Amino acid sequence: MTVKAYAVTKAKGDFEPFEFELGDIDPYEVDISVESCGICHSDLSMVDDEWGMAQFPLVPGHEVVGKVSAVGDLVSHVKVGDRVGLGWHAGYCMMCDQCMGGDHNLCANAEPTIAGRHGGFADTVRAKAASVVKIPDGLDASEAGPLLCGGIAVFNPMVQVGLSPTGSVGVIGIGGLGHMGLKFAAAWGCHVTAFTSDSKRQEALDMGAHDTINSRDPDAIKAAAGRFDLVLSTVNVPLDWNAVLATLKPRGRLMMPGAVTEPLGINVLPDMMFKQLAVGSSPVGPPVVIRQMLDFAARHNIAPVNEHFPMSKVNDAFEHLRSGKVRYRIVLDRE
Template identity: 70%
Template sequence: MTIKSYAAISAGSALEPFEFELPSIGANEVDIAVEHCGICHSDLSMLNDEWKMTEYPFVPGHEVIGTISAVGDGVTHLKIGQKVGLGWHAGYCQTCDECLDGHHNLCATAEPTIVSRHGGFAETVRAQAISVTELPEELDPRDAGPLLCGGMAVYNPLVQLDISPNAHVGVIGIGGLGHLALKFANAWGCEVTAFTSSDAKAEEARSLGAHHTINSRDSEAIKSAEGTFDLILSTVNVPLDWNSYLAALKPRGRMHMLGAVTEPLDLNLIPMMFNQLSLSSSPVGSPATIRKMLKFAARHQIAPVTEHFPMSQANEAIAHLESGKARYRIVLDRD
């Protein structure tokens, strides 16, 4: 089967029309006719081979919403015509201890949707059925795609870290990830504070779920919050004064890194030791957690703030994301 898509031929190159062949479908696989696909910052990193794992031609896209168009003989829980979503992972080994313990997202041989396979900037995406999730009817398919990566990234620590609804949660960076973190933490029941470098975003942050805002460029404002937070979620991918944020944690507090900062972190251990502070990170979530996240989002009417481009204008959409002007997630609509 010949599939039309948009691919980069080399690192940093523009996307161009590209066709590839899909072999016969496997017993435990499904095909998704793509209708919408979000653009994540991870797509940009992969496009530019920043993580040294990209294979070209490279078809981006791992926030896929579409309709099941074909199923393998062994698939029993999905049917042709169902509206579904596919996120960062398109397959797992399903036999390692992590998979058997329900932590598929930690599988050492998990298959990312855009690593060694073609992603959602295409007519059709193929994936293992276990990694594909039915979309709740209450969610708008046009805007649901970013929940599968960005939404999952911020929801997963609330579950994995057993965050209390009485917790005070800080969110650093109110962008593609951060605005979703505000929404999820608020719906979780937490008291929520947004750290934002833009005064213009302060009021918007409150409309997205923040109860308080702190200007992240004001060191005195950050200092005044010392000992305040049970959890701080960092959604930025640039170096900051991490020790000032660690000081803002309560004893036994935790800073959880969701933005892919590639530089080494400069941390003072002694304050962490004396206050029993923790630093952690996590990758998206398991299929079961994705399913629960979507149900939670449907129940609490959580949706990303999106801008839409036709898929034929993928290069323009990527340029808009790279400019830093996206508010807050970009979705490509198949045209």
């Protein structure tokens, strides 16, 4: 089968039409006829080869929504015609302790959808069946793509820390990840505070925040000492992390789905030790939590705020992403 796609042939290159061949489908694989695909900042990092793992030509796209067009002989949980989603992982080993324990996202041999294979900026994408999840009928499939990476990146930490619905949550950075963190935490039942600029204050309140803290005001952050059970940091820039830790209650958690690449410079004393705090992160989520997240989003009518581009305008979409002016995610619609 010939797949028509859009690819970059070098780091930081422009997208060009690209075709490649898919061989016979394996017994445990699924082919998805792509309807839409979100653009994640991770796609930009791969296009620019920031992580040194891109292989060119590269077809990005790991927030895929579409209909199943073919299934292998041993696939049982989806059938041709089902509307499904595919996120960061397109396969797992299915035999390691992590997979057998339900933590597929921690599998050492997990297969990224856009590393070593071609992703969803295409008319068809192929993946191992275990990584493919049904889209609930209650979700608007045309808007759901960003939930499959950005959404699970902020939902999974809430599950992993056992967040109480009576908890107090701070969300740092109201952008592509953070705005979904606000919506999820508010629907969870928590009191939610957005760390953001004054220019986004009203938007944060409209998306579920109960109050805001000016993230550029050290005194405002200091005044929030001991307030939060969980702080979700969705930014990828260095902050005064010791000041952030001071906003946590005893046994509080700072979780960092934002990919900060610089050392954190965290002091163990006084707050981490005397308040028994913890700092962590997590790689997206396993299929079972992705399904839970999609069901939760459908139940509470949660959707990311998206801007749409036709897939043929992928270069315009990436230029808009690089500008930093996106509100708040981009979805490519296949014409």
